[in-house]
């Protein structure tokens with residue numbers, strides 16, 4: 162990582178501290194273009210906004226998909242104070258962003274939590290009703 166990239170990652174950590182000071186979980190992220198210019202910044206607002214999806218990484222992925230053309234998105238890097246969770250990683254992939262640089266890994270975050278890293282998995286059941294479920298989907302993707 163270059164010194165300029167370290168500065169961008171430090172800013173993401175600063176946003177995490179701002180989130181915590183505001184009463185939200187301590188996560189912050191930003192998007193930078195290929196020249197290192199900051200395009201957008203966000204912080205976690207899940208508590209103050211009463212929104213379980215209000216992770217900064219997800220908000221920035223949604224913003225990028227709305228506001229950036231695909232070539233610009235692909236040249237954009239997300240700098241984030243912690244490795245994106247599963248929800249955000251999916252959104253980042255869908256947004257077309259080209260790269261993610263994170264500070265703490267999910268494992269390292271887990272070490273800072275009482276009880277450790279693992280997120281309890283919700284049991285999922287399926288597949289089922291395959292013939293019926295495929296009807297609205299068939300032919301949609303071309």
Ligand SMILES: Nc1nc2[nH]cnc2c(=O)[nH]1
Pocket residue numbers: 186188205215216217218243244245246
């Ligand atoms: N990476 C990340 N992990 C989280 N875990 C809980 N909230 C967050 C968040 O906003 N970002």
